[in-house]
Amino acid sequence: MLGLPAQSKGKWGSPVTDQGIGARLLRKEDERYMRGRGQFVGDIRLAGMQEVAFVRSPLAHARIKGVRIPPAHRGRVFIAQDLTGVSAIRADTSLPGFKSSLQPVLAADKVRYVGELVALCIAPTRAEAEDVVGEIALDLDPLPVVADMLQARKPGAPMVHEHWGDNLYLTSAIDVDFEAVKAKAAVSVTKELRTSRQVMSPIEGRGVVAQWHSRLGQLIVHTSTQQPHIVRSGLAECLGLDEGQIRVVAPDVGGGFGYKGILLPEEIALAWATRKVGAPLRWIEDRRENLTANANCREHHYILSAYADAEGRLLALDCEATVDSGAYSAYPFSACLEAGQIASILPGVYDFPHYRCRAYSVATNKPPILPYRGVARTGVCFALEVTLDALARKLGSEPNHVRFKSLVRPEQMPFDNIAKRHFDSGDYPEALRRAIEAIGFAGVRERQRRGEPDGRRVGIGFAMYSEQAGHGTSVYAAWGIPFVPGHEAALARFTPDGGLELRIGAHSHGQGLETTLSQVAHSILGVPHERIRLVHGDTATTPYSTGTWGSRCMIMAGGAVAAACDELARRVLAIAAKLLQAKPEEVRLVAGEVVGPAGRIAVADVARTWYRRPQDLPGDVDPGGLEVTAGYKAKRDTGTFSYAAHAAVVAIDPETGELEIMDYVVVEDAGVLVNPMIADGQIIGGMAQGVGTALYEEMRFDAQGQPLAATLSDYLLPGPTEVPEVRIEHMETPSPYTRFGQKGLGEGGAIAPPAAITNAVNDALQGLGAELLVSPITPRRIVEAIARTRPPPQAPAAVESPPGPDGHGLPGA
Amino acid sequence: MKPVAFAYARPASVGEAAQMLAAEPGAKVLAGGQTLGPILNLRLAQPALLIDIARIPELAAVGEDADGATIGATVTHAAIEDGRVPDPTGGFLARVARGIAYRAVRTRGTIGGSLAHADPAADWLSCLSALGTQVYITGATGTRTLELDTFVRGTMETALAKDELLTAVRIPRFSPRARFGFHKICRKAGEFAEAIGVVAYDPESAIYRAVAGATNGRPLVLALRAGVAAKPFTVAEAEHMLQSMRYAGDAYERQLHAAALRRASELAFAP
Numbered sequence A: 001m002l003g004l005p006a007q008s009k010g011k012w013g014s015p016v017t018d019q020g021i022g023a024r025l026l027r028k029e030d031e032r033y034m035r036g037r038g039q040f041v042g043d044i045r046l047a048g049m050q051e052v053a054f055v056r057s058p059l060a061h062a063r064i065k066g067v068r069i070p071p072a073h074r075g076r077v078f079i080a081q082d083l084t085g086v087s088a089i090r091a092d093t094s095l096p097g098f099k100s101s102l103q104p105v106l107a108a109d110k111v112r113y114v115g116e117l118v119a120l121c122i123a124p125t126r127a128e129a130e131d132v133v134g135e136i137a138l139d140l141d142p143l144p145v146v147a148d149m150l151q152a153r154k155p156g157a158p159m160v161h162e163h164w165g166d167n168l169y170l171t172s173a174i175d176v177d178f179e180a181v182k183a184k185a186a187v188s189v190t191k192e193l194r195t196s197r198q199v200m201s202p203i204e205g206r207g208v209v210a211q212w213h214s215r216l217g218q219l220i221v222h223t224s225t226q227q228p229h230i231v232r233s234g235l236a237e238c239l240g241l242d243e244g245q246i247r248v249v250a251p252d253v254g255g256g257f258g259y260k261g262i263l264l265p266e267e268i269a270l271a272w273a274t275r276k277v278g279a280p281l282r283w284i285e286d287r288r289e290n291l292t293a294n295a296n297c298r299e300h301h302y303i304l305s306a307y308a309d310a311e312g313r314l315l316a317l318d319c320e321a322t323v324d325s326g327a328y329s330a331y332p333f334s335a336c337l338e339a340g341q342i343a344s345i346l347p348g349v350y351d352f353p354h355y356r357c358r359a360y361s362v363a364t365n366k367p368p369i370l371p372y373r374g375v376a377r378t379g380v381c382f383a384l385e386v387t388l389d390a391l392a393r394k395l396g397s398e399p400n401h402v403r404f405k406s407l408v409r410p411e412q413m414p415f416d417n418i419a420k421r422h423f424d425s426g427d428y429p430e431a432l433r434r435a436i437e438a439i440g441f442a443g444v445r446e447r448q449r450r451g452e453p454d455g456r457r458v459g460i461g462f463a464m465y466s467e468q469a470g471h472g473t474s475v476y477a478a479w480g481i482p483f484v485p486g487h488e489a490a491l492a493r494f495t496p497d498g499g500l501e502l503r504i505g506a507h508s509h510g511q512g513l514e515t516t517l518s519q520v521a522h523s524i525l526g527v528p529h530e531r532i533r534l535v536h537g538d539t540a541t542t543p544y545s546t547g548t549w550g551s552r553c554m555i556m557a558g559g560a561v562a563a564a565c566d567e568l569a570r571r572v573l574a575i576a577a578k579l580l581q582a583k584p585e586e587v588r589l590v591a592g593e594v595v596g597p598a599g600r601i602a603v604a605d606v607a608r609t610w611y612r613r614p615q616d617l618p619g620d621v622d623p624g625g626l627e628v629t630a631g632y633k634a635k636r637d638t639g640t641f642s643y644a645a646h647a648a649v650v651a652i653d654p655e656t657g658e659l660e661i662m663d664y665v666v667v668e669d670a671g672v673l674v675n676p677m678i679a680d681g682q683i684i685g686g687m688a689q690g691v692g693t694a695l696y697e698e699m700r701f702d703a704q705g706q707p708l709a710a711t712l713s714d715y716l717l718p719g720p721t722e723v724p725e726v727r728i729e730h731m732e733t734p735s736p737y738t739r740f741g742q743k744g745l746g747e748g749g750a751i752a753p754p755a756a757i758t759n760a761v762n763d764a765l766q767g768l769g770a771e772l773l774v775s776p777i778t779p780r781r782i783v784e785a786i787a788r789t790r791p792p793p794q795a796p797a798a799v800e801s802p803p804g805p806d807g808h809g810l811p812g813a
Numbered sequence B: 001m002k003p004v005a006f007a008y009a010r011p012a013s014v015g016e017a018a019q020m021l022a023a024e025p026g027a028k029v030l031a032g033g034q035t036l037g038p039i040l041n042l043r044l045a046q047p048a049l050l051i052d053i054a055r056i057p058e059l060a061a062v063g064e065d066a067d068g069a070t071i072g073a074t075v076t077h078a079a080i081e082d083g084r085v086p087d088p089t090g091g092f093l094a095r096v097a098r099g100i101a102y103r104a105v106r107t108r109g110t111i112g113g114s115l116a117h118a119d120p121a122a123d124w125l126s127c128l129s130a131l132g133t134q135v136y137i138t139g140a141t142g143t144r145t146l147e148l149d150t151f152v153r154g155t156m157e158t159a160l161a162k163d164e165l166l167t168a169v170r171i172p173r174f175s176p177r178a179r180f181g182f183h184k185i186c187r188k189a190g191e192f193a194e195a196i197g198v199v200a201y202d203p204e205s206a207i208y209r210a211v212a213g214a215t216n217g218r219p220l221v222l223a224l225r226a227g228v229a230a231k232p233f234t235v236a237e238a239e240h241m242l243q244s245m246r247y248a249g250d251a252y253e254r255q256l257h258a259a260a261l262r263r264a265s266e267l268a269f270a271p
């Protein structure tokens, strides 16, 4: 149709060139990142700019009786009562039974978590702003604190939002003929599992610069966000401004992961205050704010039962899940994004007939829970895959026995699962077979039989998941949160010198969209990669988009860029055909040229003709010219399901609990890969975060809701030496629903590692009778799990000889 | 977070620095800043004056004689790691230095700063406790010398008076037959220790010490009786030593410290 060359067709019917879809191109954006030339919010300096620091609540739950501001600081300290005309953040879902929380921009009557904003302080420098913060006295009347989600569910627990009558945002439930399994099952296991609260740790924290532009009559907010257009809508709602009065710019963003997919009270506070004081204002989140108050995520509790027949085929799951959603429903994804999805995600990649799940989104006096790479799936995959291994152990079989008996088979695709999720394509058993092969399963079992000379215990574990991506209107309309994604738009236009400019409303901050969308455009138009520019991150210059989340961009922005380029190609061909004096059906677009029966013309020359020599154009030329905005939606918008099998080999020192990941394999299928190198990068980066969840990251709170880590020496993140070199194999089963058969894959790397590593740990400790059901698996937890299997120790032997002046004896020495 | 405003001084001599300390009650010494920097940023310390001692020549001096070596307070971990200063242990100091944090921290962090801060998890504190180290101190009114065990009083607590600086450490010379083992258990590379075990053994001077470090207080030093076999400790021996040191910790911590001691002894007495 577009006259693409017939030779060397790729999977989606167009050529794999060295710059198009399928090419392992280096990332364009790395040119500036690797040279330290990126420009982040923290790099912005505006004339007259002042710095902001916040007074945050020191208590988890208290009534605010007063805020004492020294007279000297009047005019540069603002509290809730000052914010006239500003509404609280409201992130409701339309799910039946949801209880709404209003998150005040600055706390007014009550504080509900440690770190909640109470006052905004302005000074020429951040240090001076912090000096002002130190002089503000809060008069707080402490209230009983509920810091534990299981406590919070109990009657009589202190209430975070009194008018609710309990602490439940939402209870979600599903029951598919569950009771019937009891007559059929031969075995069952029940496990109680827990994942810890974590903190998202992008290298760049949040940052906001707000200014009021008097000529444009516009609020301009530079903010480190994944969703500039959604932030604009949210700001307009809370500030009572027209959206046209607001421009949101996301410059370079140093990692998002979900943490930058949130409307922040800080953004609203600065946006309000910049008008009030008449100066640009900047707030740069520091690591302490990030850790203790802002970036909380992932805290799940499960009681999960799995039932199987005697052959090991999974018959049913029965789950009670609780998620600690914290004090407020965060905008736009709501307090229920995690728990509300558990019931639909839990069945995983398996086909089984009976199912029951109840999931509770619980309010506590802790920071609001935010979406983090993998959203809910990391916890769900952990709970399910660890329980499946326990089930296999009970059956006396190898863990993958249950998986192979229960996986959805390729011939069932597309497949509607028990929770009505529609799996588009794939071969799950093949991924598992390849992972078993690649990790050398038989060799590891043999090594375990031999034992380790250093006394360590080796274990091997597997985990599988599927990752819904790019799901759209149908899914989100049912969910009913503040936005529902519709068609994704992209603008494509030729510049007069034949370069190509692409504009998207999503944002690229590590995903490599500046490269991959260029590859998409190149595949269609043949414009050289270096002549293609991607513009993104500015509501003033890009089409509306719900932004970068849910692994959607390669599907949605990729599809939209392709749609715009398709239309551009049509227009280029029409013009070129006239210029070549050929019939439209006689010309083809080949490697940046339009080729006709008796001549050829470079696409760049067509562009030049359109802009610079319109006198040469045919009279009936499409007046729209060489600039196109096109919308795109997948053929079916229930999402693509990429999936993977992860395999881990670990060695554990039972004496110290130290753990080494000796080998790690990922076999994944994300459909057609636009740039396999970037896909690898996504997996490796996600994997590092998965290792953090599995082994290191834990934000603990005491009973009074005080966070127990304030720096990165208390909140451990894996570093390069802790993340194993992962071996990746790709399968490429196209999605039937997307433009090129591509699927979203941004989150998967972070989903399965806790499950695979925990299964490997439990495999290693099996002989000792110890089992770990909590993440992260710390050395202490390993040692204590092993200790619990031993008979209680006798009282410690008395010190044989009291210390004398000449030292001590050794027994038997 | 950012520090509070403070004045900054760079005295030319130890004497001048001590005078400044004595004159300004809100003063604090700055050496490599690898500990003090974060503390200032978190506003855990809010000094009125920072006295930067990093460029005082006498504090960077090193010396060596038949009995041992003197290492100035501002000698960096990296200098020791690189063997740029005398090492009376024949290479043990360099090995320990290499395990402190990572190179960027070692390039600035100083041995004196580490001891003066007296974080129980610090590597030098445990290592030097096993070696019979002395600490040289200068105050506004004079100098004194303390054994390291007396210098360190507890968690982040030392015998330094308000107007005193730690100027150098004195480490005795060990014979070529001496054996050392240092084992640190920590969650990840560059992280502070959860447990440290140190063993120092010199048959010629009849020194045989075991140290449990990264405890909840100062390092626990056990002088082992002459005649105790110079061979790796058994689990029971390591546990018994901890008891003799009156180590207080829960079961997990005890197990970790026993393992650290045992592994230090294995390193010391590896064939």
Ligand SMILES: Cc1cc2nc3c(=O)[nH]c(=O)nc-3n(C[C@H](O)[C@H](O)[C@H](O)COP(=O)(O)OP(=O)(O)OC[C@H]3O[C@@H](n4cnc5c(N)ncnc54)[C@H](O)[C@@H]3O)c2cc1C
Pocket: B028, B029, B030, B031, B032, B033, B034, B035, B036, B037, B053, B073, B074, B099, B100, B101, B102, B105, B108, B109, B110, B111, B112, B113, B114, B116, B117, B121, B122, B123, B124, B160, B164, B165, B166, B167, B190, B191, B192, B193
């Ligand atoms: C990321 C990171 C990881 C680290 N990991 C480790 C580790 O694994 N093991 C380890 O042992 N250490 C570790 N450290 C600490 C590091 O070794 C520091 O260098 C050391 O603790 C302090 O030395 P400094 O010269 O930086 O002292 P500074 O930070 O300048 O000062 C520390 C304290 O000592 C006082 N002080 C300094 N010098 C003197 C003096 N001569 N007389 C009197 N008072 C003085 C200061 O007033 C201050 O109170 C780490 C540090 C960082 C930042």
